[in-house]
Amino acid sequence: MSGAFTPMHGPTRVDPEDRRQLDESPVRLRAVLALFSGHRLRMGAVAAIIVVASLVSLAQPFLLREVIDQALPHHNTALLVKLVAGMILIAVVSGVLGVWQTWLAAVTGEHVTHELRTRVFAHLQRQSIAFYKKTRGGEIQSRLLQDVAGLQAVITTTATSIASNLTATVATAVAMIALNWRLSLISLVVLPPASLLTRQVALVRREVMERRQRTLADLHTQVDDALSINGALLAKTLGSEAQTLEQFTRTSSTLIDLDVRAQLAGRWRMAVMSIIFAAIPALLYLTAGFPGLWGDISIGTLIAFASLQTSIFRPIQGLLNTGAQWVSSMALLSRIFGYLDLPVEVAEPVHPVPVDPREVKGLVRLDHVSYRFADGTQDALRDIDLTIEPGHWLAVVGETGSGKSTLASLLVRLADPTRGTVSIDGVDLRRITSRDRSRIVGMVTQETYLAHASIEENLRRAAPGASRADLLRVLEIAQLDALIAALPQGLQTTVGARGHRFSGGERQRLAIARTLLVNPPVLILDEATSALDTETERELQTALNRLMVGRTTLTIAHRLSTIRDADEIVVLDHGRIVERGRHSELLAAGGRYAQMAR
Structure with a gap:
C-alpha cells in the first residue's frame, strides 16, 4: 500500500533578509503574547481540538487491522458492521473537528490581524509629516497590508500546522510501536533520508x-x-x-x-x-x-502499519520546516513592530485645553520660535517673534528655502517648535486637540490633494455635516460655481486620480473651497494661488480679500503683487526675520524686499 506522495512546499530555509531583520530589530516575546491576550480561550480550544483530532484519527488503522484479521476471515458480520460504523464515525468526527479547528483558527487570526492592522494605521496617522517625507508610500502599504496579511497566514496556518504536526508525529509513532515495534525500526532507517531529500526538493523550488x-x-x-x-x-x-x-x-x-x-x-x-x-x-x-526474523505479523497489522508509515511522513516534513517558518513569522512581526515602536513626535495633549472654535478671536503668537529638522545641523527657523492680531493679515516672503512653509507648518502643528511656543488666543497649540485645531486653523497649500471621488465627497471631508447651500457658497467664493454648474453631473462629478479631471488652477480652487467650508477663524494660505493664471488669480484674490475681513490670515507669498495690501509683511532669510513692515515702507527702505520687488 504505497499511498500518494505529495512534496512539501513553503519556506524550508531561513531567508537571509528575515535573519537580518531580526538581528536589527529583535521581537520581544511579551509583545507577541500580548497580541493574543484577548483570544486565549479560542487558542486553547484550537490546541485541544488538534490533540483530540489526532488521537481520534489514529483509531482508524487499529479498526482496519481488526477488519482484516478478525471480521473478514471469520465472516463475523456483526463485528464487521461495528468496525465499519466505527470507521465512518471516526471520519465524520475528524471532518467536523477539522472544520471547527479551521473556523476557530481563521476567526482568531482575522481578529488578531484586524486589531494589529488598526493599531498600526492609527499609530501611523499620529506620525509627523517628517515621517512621511522620509518614508516611501509603497513601504508603508507593504507593511500595513502585506506584512500583516502574512502574519494572518502564520496565525491561521503555520501555528496550527506546527501544533498538529507535532501531535500527529508523536501519536503516529506511538501507534506504530504499539502495532509492531520491530517494523518501526524500518521507519527509523527510511524516513530520515526521505524527509531530507524532500527538503532538498523544496530548497531548489x-x-x-x-x-x-x-x-x-x-x-x-x-x-x-x-x-x-x-x-x-x-x-x-x-x-x-x-x-x-x-x-x-x-x-x-x-x-x-x-x-x-x-x-x-x-x-x-x-x-x-x-x-x-x-x-x-x-x-x-x-x-x-x-x-x-521479525516475528509473526498478521496481514491486518501489516496493512495498518503501512498506512501509518505513509501518513507519518507529512508531519515530520512539516516539523523540519518549523525553524524557517518561525524566523519568517518573527521577521514579519519585527517589521510591523518597527512601525508601532516609532515615537510620536507630534502627540495629542494628555490634558487638553477645551477650546470652542466659535469663541476663538484669532490672536496668533510665535514667541521666540526656533525649529530644526531631526536630521538637520542648523535651525530652519531661528528666534521668530511674531504676533498677528485678530482679523489682521500677515504676509511672509523670502527666497526658496528661507523657512516660509516651515513657519506655516508650525501654525497647523504639522511639527512642534524646537524652542519657543506657538499659541492661539494665549493657548499653546500643543495643548489643543487636533480636532479642535483643524476647526480653528484652515490651511491651503501649493500642493493640492484631491481624493478619487466626487466633488461633493472631497468637499465634505472637511465638513461632513455641511449643507448643499454651504457647498455652493464656498464654490462661488472660490470662483468655481459656473464651472460646476456646467458639468452634467454637477457636484457628483468624479475628480479623477489626484484630481486630474480638472486643471491645476481648478484643483487649487477646489482645495480653497474645501478649507473655506470649515470657516476657520485663522486662515493660512501657503502660496495658495501659485497655480492660477494672472486673471483667475486676480478674481480669486478679490474673493479672498473679502473673506479675510475679520479673519486672522497668514499668507506665504511668491508673487508680491498678491500681498500689497497686507497689514504687515515679514521677510525671511535663512530662517531669520530680516525685514518687516507694510508694502510701501519696505519699498522705501530699499532692502531685501525692494530687491525682490524689482
Whole structure:
C-alpha cells in the first residue's frame, strides 16, 4: 500500500533578509503574547481540538487491522458492521473537528490581524509629516497590508500546522510501536533520508520561486509606472512607449522561463523519492515473509502499519520546516513592530485645553520660535517673534528655502517648535486637540490633494455635516460655481486620480473651497494661488480679500503683487526675520524686499 506522495512546499530555509531583520530589530516575546491576550480561550480550544483530532484519527488503522484479521476471515458480520460504523464515525468526527479547528483558527487570526492592522494605521496617522517625507508610500502599504496579511497566514496556518504536526508525529509513532515495534525500526532507517531529500526538493523550488517573485514584482512595478496616469503622461510626452513595451516584454519572457523551471525543479529528486516510497511497502511485505526474523505479523497489522508509515511522513516534513517558518513569522512581526515602536513626535495633549472654535478671536503668537529638522545641523527657523492680531493679515516672503512653509507648518502643528511656543488666543497649540485645531486653523497649500471621488465627497471631508447651500457658497467664493454648474453631473462629478479631471488652477480652487467650508477663524494660505493664471488669480484674490475681513490670515507669498495690501509683511532669510513692515515702507527702505520687488 504505497499511498500518494505529495512534496512539501513553503519556506524550508531561513531567508537571509528575515535573519537580518531580526538581528536589527529583535521581537520581544511579551509583545507577541500580548497580541493574543484577548483570544486565549479560542487558542486553547484550537490546541485541544488538534490533540483530540489526532488521537481520534489514529483509531482508524487499529479498526482496519481488526477488519482484516478478525471480521473478514471469520465472516463475523456483526463485528464487521461495528468496525465499519466505527470507521465512518471516526471520519465524520475528524471532518467536523477539522472544520471547527479551521473556523476557530481563521476567526482568531482575522481578529488578531484586524486589531494589529488598526493599531498600526492609527499609530501611523499620529506620525509627523517628517515621517512621511522620509518614508516611501509603497513601504508603508507593504507593511500595513502585506506584512500583516502574512502574519494572518502564520496565525491561521503555520501555528496550527506546527501544533498538529507535532501531535500527529508523536501519536503516529506511538501507534506504530504499539502495532509492531520491530517494523518501526524500518521507519527509523527510511524516513530520515526521505524527509531530507524532500527538503532538498523544496530548497531548489524555493530558489526558483524567489526569483520568480522578484521578476513578478518588477512586472507589477512596470505596469504601475507605465499605465498610471502620471506614467502614461510621461511616456506620451517623451515618446518612450516603444522602450517601455520592450522592457515589459523582456521581463515577461524571463517570467516564462522561471515558470517552466519552477515546474521542473527537483523532478529527478522527486522521482527518487517516489521509488523510495513505493519500496517502503515492498520492504514491509518482504519482512512479513521472514517470520523467524521479525516475528509473526498478521496481514491486518501489516496493512495498518503501512498506512501509518505513509501518513507519518507529512508531519515530520512539516516539523523540519518549523525553524524557517518561525524566523519568517518573527521577521514579519519585527517589521510591523518597527512601525508601532516609532515615537510620536507630534502627540495629542494628555490634558487638553477645551477650546470652542466659535469663541476663538484669532490672536496668533510665535514667541521666540526656533525649529530644526531631526536630521538637520542648523535651525530652519531661528528666534521668530511674531504676533498677528485678530482679523489682521500677515504676509511672509523670502527666497526658496528661507523657512516660509516651515513657519506655516508650525501654525497647523504639522511639527512642534524646537524652542519657543506657538499659541492661539494665549493657548499653546500643543495643548489643543487636533480636532479642535483643524476647526480653528484652515490651511491651503501649493500642493493640492484631491481624493478619487466626487466633488461633493472631497468637499465634505472637511465638513461632513455641511449643507448643499454651504457647498455652493464656498464654490462661488472660490470662483468655481459656473464651472460646476456646467458639468452634467454637477457636484457628483468624479475628480479623477489626484484630481486630474480638472486643471491645476481648478484643483487649487477646489482645495480653497474645501478649507473655506470649515470657516476657520485663522486662515493660512501657503502660496495658495501659485497655480492660477494672472486673471483667475486676480478674481480669486478679490474673493479672498473679502473673506479675510475679520479673519486672522497668514499668507506665504511668491508673487508680491498678491500681498500689497497686507497689514504687515515679514521677510525671511535663512530662517531669520530680516525685514518687516507694510508694502510701501519696505519699498522705501530699499532692502531685501525692494530687491525682490524689482
